[in-house]
Amino acid sequence: xxxxxxxxxxxxxxxxxxxxxxxxxxxxxxxxxxxxxxxxxxxxxxxxxxxxxxxxxxxxxxxxxxxxxxxxxxxxxxxxxxxxxxxxxxxxxxxxxxxxxxxxxxxxxxxxxxxxxxxxxxxxxxxxxxxxxxxxxxxxxxxxxxxxxxxxxxxxxxxxxxxxxxxxxxxxxxxxxxxxxxxxxxxxxxxxxxxxxxxxxxxxxxxxxxxxxxxxxxxxxxxxxxxxxxxxxxxxxxxxxxxxxxxxxxxxxxxxxxxxxxxxxxxxxxxxxxxxxxxxxxxxxxxxxxxxxxxxxxxxxxxxxxxxxxxxxxxxxxxxxxxxxxxxxxxxxxxxxxxxxxxxxxxxxxxxxxxxxxxxxxxxxxxxxxxxxxxxxxxxxxxxxxxxxxxxxxxxxxxxxxxxxxxxxxxxxxxxxxxxxxxxxxxxxxxxxxxxxxxxxxxxxxxxxxxxxxxxxxxxxxxxxxxxxxxxxxxxxxxxxxxxxxxxxxx
Amino acid sequence: xxxxxxxxxxxxxxxxxxxxxxxxxxxxxxxxxxxxxxxxxxxxxxxxxxxxxxxxxxxxxxxxxxxxxxxxxxxxxxxxxxxxxxxxxxxxxxxxxxxxxxxxxxxxxxxxxxxxxxxxxxxxxxxxxxxxxxxxxxxxxxxxxxxxxxxxxxxxxxxxxxxxxxxxxxxxxxxxxxxxxxxxxxxxxxxxxxxxxxxxxxxxxxxxxxxxxxxxxxxxxxxxxxxxxxxxxxxxxxxxxxxxxxxxxxxx
Numbered sequence: 001x002x003x004x005x006x007x008x009x010x011x012x013x014x015x016x017x018x019x020x021x022x023x024x025x026x027x028x029x030x031x032x033x034x035x036x037x038x039x040x041x042x043x044x045x046x047x048x049x050x051x052x053x054x055x056x057x058x059x060x061x062x063x064x065x066x067x068x069x070x071x072x073x074x075x076x077x078x079x080x081x082x083x084x085x086x087x088x089x090x091x092x093x094x095x096x097x098x099x100x101x102x103x104x105x106x107x108x109x110x111x112x113x114x115x116x117x118x119x120x121x122x123x124x125x126x127x128x129x130x131x132x133x134x135x136x137x138x139x140x141x142x143x144x145x146x147x148x149x150x151x152x153x154x155x156x157x158x159x160x161x162x163x164x165x166x167x168x169x170x171x172x173x174x175x176x177x178x179x180x181x182x183x184x185x186x187x188x189x190x191x192x193x194x195x196x197x198x199x200x201x202x203x204x205x206x207x208x209x210x211x212x213x214x215x216x217x218x219x220x221x222x223x224x225x226x227x228x229x230x231x232x233x234x235x236x237x238x239x240x241x242x243x244x245x246x247x248x249x250x251x252x253x254x255x256x257x258x259x260x261x262x263x264x265x266x267x268x269x270x271x272x273x274x275x276x277x278x279x280x281x282x283x284x285x286x287x288x289x290x291x292x293x294x295x296x297x298x299x300x301x302x303x304x305x306x307x308x309x310x311x312x313x314x315x316x317x318x319x320x321x322x323x324x325x326x327x328x329x330x331x332x333x334x335x336x337x338x339x340x341x342x343x344x345x346x347x348x349x350x351x352x353x354x355x356x357x358x359x360x361x362x363x364x365x366x367x368x369x370x371x372x373x374x375x376x377x378x379x380x381x382x383x384x385x386x387x388x389x390x391x392x393x394x395x396x397x398x399x400x401x402x403x404x405x406x407x408x409x410x411x412x413x414x415x416x417x418x419x420x421x422x423x424x425x426x427x428x429x430x431x432x433x434x435x436x437x438x439x440x441x442x443x444x445x446x447x448x449x450x451x452x453x454x455x456x457x458x459x460x461x462x463x464x465x466x467x468x469x470x471x472x473x474x475x476x477x478x479x480x481x482x483x484x485x486x487x488x489x490x491x
Numbered sequence: 492x493x494x495x496x497x498x499x500x501x502x503x504x505x506x507x508x509x510x511x512x513x514x515x516x517x518x519x520x521x522x523x524x525x526x527x528x529x530x531x532x533x534x535x536x537x538x539x540x541x542x543x544x545x546x547x548x549x550x551x552x553x554x555x556x557x558x559x560x561x562x563x564x565x566x567x568x569x570x571x572x573x574x575x576x577x578x579x580x581x582x583x584x585x586x587x588x589x590x591x592x593x594x595x596x597x598x599x600x601x602x603x604x605x606x607x608x609x610x611x612x613x614x615x616x617x618x619x620x621x622x623x624x625x626x627x628x629x630x631x632x633x634x635x636x637x638x639x640x641x642x643x644x645x646x647x648x649x650x651x652x653x654x655x656x657x658x659x660x661x662x663x664x665x666x667x668x669x670x671x672x673x674x675x676x677x678x679x680x681x682x683x684x685x686x687x688x689x690x691x692x693x694x695x696x697x698x699x700x701x702x703x704x705x706x707x708x709x710x711x712x713x714x715x716x717x718x719x720x721x722x723x724x725x726x727x728x729x730x731x732x733x734x735x736x737x738x739x740x741x742x743x
Contacts, residue, residue: 235544237582342549425540
């Protein structure tokens with residue numbers, strides 16, 4: 001007996017519950033199995049179901065639905081054409097999304113003929129099935145067949161038969177969400193069938209917004225990203241359907257806002273199978289560079305936009321919907337910080353500084369290469385104030401103390417640290433922020449090393465004596481890198 | 492054709508109970524006669540960075556999950572509140588760290604951050620994650636041997652030639668190896684639970700070899716603070732998920 005697969009959906013309330021990754025995992029573990037709902041797949045019509053179908057006006061899409069039985073669909077027929085309006089809506093929406101994706105420059109999903117299969121579902125049209133997910137999901141793209149070279153698949157998708165008990169604002173919103181999302185998976189499968197989940201799901205949620213700009217589903221997942229900003233973009237939590245993978249839609253929307261929708265199309269094209277494994281992050285970096293920017297700039301800006309959300313939105317450039325998501329999860333709050341911290345790549349940490357006024361010092365006790373810090377003022381210096389544009393940005397490499405500001409006004413400030421590059425590991429060091437004495441906790445003053453393990457026998461390269469802090473984007477602040485003795489943090 | 496299941500469980504492994512703080516946690520116990528360690532120096536954890544992002548917190552927090560140990564005949568029964576704030580919050584809460592001593596199991600009050608440098612703990616628990624201090628999970632050398640097909644009560648001694656496994660849930664390139672459910676890293680103690688409509692405890696007995704070389708037998712009896720029997724027999728989920736009961740004793 002095969003081991004069962006468990007699904008734990010921890011998606012935001014009223015969000016799509018796409019089972020595509022689960023079905024892909026089933027296929028990986030167990031191999032090709034009959035999956036069409038008419039063949040006894042995981043979600044299937046039953047013997048008691050009376051299954052009928054209708055085609056979209058352009059003939060590109062065929063929708064299969066039950067008019068009687070356990071999977072019966074919504075049978076309302078307001079236009080009295082003898083066909084259920086819900087099934088018609090699914091057919092025409094899917095056909096519309098087909099055309100829309102093609103207009104964006106994306107490939108159409110592969111049909112069964114591309115895989116050497118005969119007509120499935122009774123025609124060559126793309127098949128959609130309306131089945132009862134019983135609250136255990138509400139949509140999934142499933143492969144009929146896959147090729148290994150190129151690594152692509154053809155298939156169909158299933159969505160809920162009546163959306164009863166789901167939280168979509170309207171039937172139309174639910175159909176728009178599910179059809180645009182699941183069809184995007186079908187498009188992705190025509191390029192590369194095994195891209196990582198944080199990319200496939202995140203961009204599929206973005207596709208929902210591209211099709212329906214006021215997508216509430218997108219907003220719910222965008223909001224969820226702000227709950228976990230310290231997690232690397234490409235490292236969702238364990239489990240088959242991690243919310244974070246869907247929530248990366250916020251990054252993809254940021255990129256398309258900054259670089260244009262074409263960027264996401266170019267990335268999908270760049271990921272096309274060509275007999276070599278594609279590194280999604282590396283391809284993403286190349287696309288950003290092709291648009292005249294760089295990953296560090298975009299990621300640092302993204303981290304700033306994410307701060308300027310909810311009640312902190314309004315004064316600086318951010319998402320058009322910034323006031324509707326967030327606020328960001330705060331790493332720490334206080335007048336000063338000493339934090340033994342792992343700054344993971346393509347993630348960000350948010351410190352709310354309750355500055356008493358005067359000098360602001362920063363220090364790092366170990367290599368901080370790749371980490372960018374930004375200091376954001378707040379309107380009126382108040383905790384609930386709107387965030388203003390970054391006042392200064394700095395980077396640190398070797399252990400050093402740094403005077404960030406000579407005379408910083410008292411009040412609330414934000415310091416955002418982000419490891420804004422592709423890297424295998426985190427940057428792990430203790431960060432000190434506050435007055436000079438606080439900075440000296442991380443990097444003692446010269447002649448005050450005072451550590452029992454500071455024997456003077458360290459590798460010369462460890463001493464940090466030649467350390468230079470290279471500030472970036474200074475705005476009238478005095479930054480002084482001090483070459484100081486230091487001790488390596490015990491690991 | 493093999494039967495396949497898609498098991499969907501909004502309540503699965505999910506916690507809904509309040510922590511019971513009515514009793515003070517046990518103090519960390521140090522045996523007066525600590526045997527010589529099999530691994531006196533802490534070993535480097537090859538995928539430490541990934542370990543943190545995948546399952547540990549790094550904010551210095553220490554659990555307040557209660558640990559109580561009582562005697563039950565020749566066995567100890569140790570109840571561990573490993574709810575970690577419930578399913579949704581578990582990833583943001585620290586593990587409960589245990590040490591098995593001759594006078595019972597004690598909570599070791601260290602943070603996840605400290606756990607990667609500490610030889611003091613033997614077993615960590617958070618919800619249905621159970622990890623041992625060794626290999627990919629910690630700097631010590633606590634290992635486990637599964638006693639497939641055996642009954643806990645019938646295990647009276649350590650079988651000759653027993654091989655102990657250290658935690659090994661990362662590949663050489665630090666990719667996480669998941670269990671067949673795709674719900675948990677494949678911890679060395681994999682197999683103590685199963686799932687149909689609730690978390691069934693399998694009763695699988697284990698031999699756990701501590702860093703001291705001492706060996707104890709152990710089985711995980713409950714995942715639910717209340718209602719495990721109903722789950723195991725009838726598939727009805729219990730309550731207080733993540734309140735785990737361990738039955739164990741040292742083997743001489």
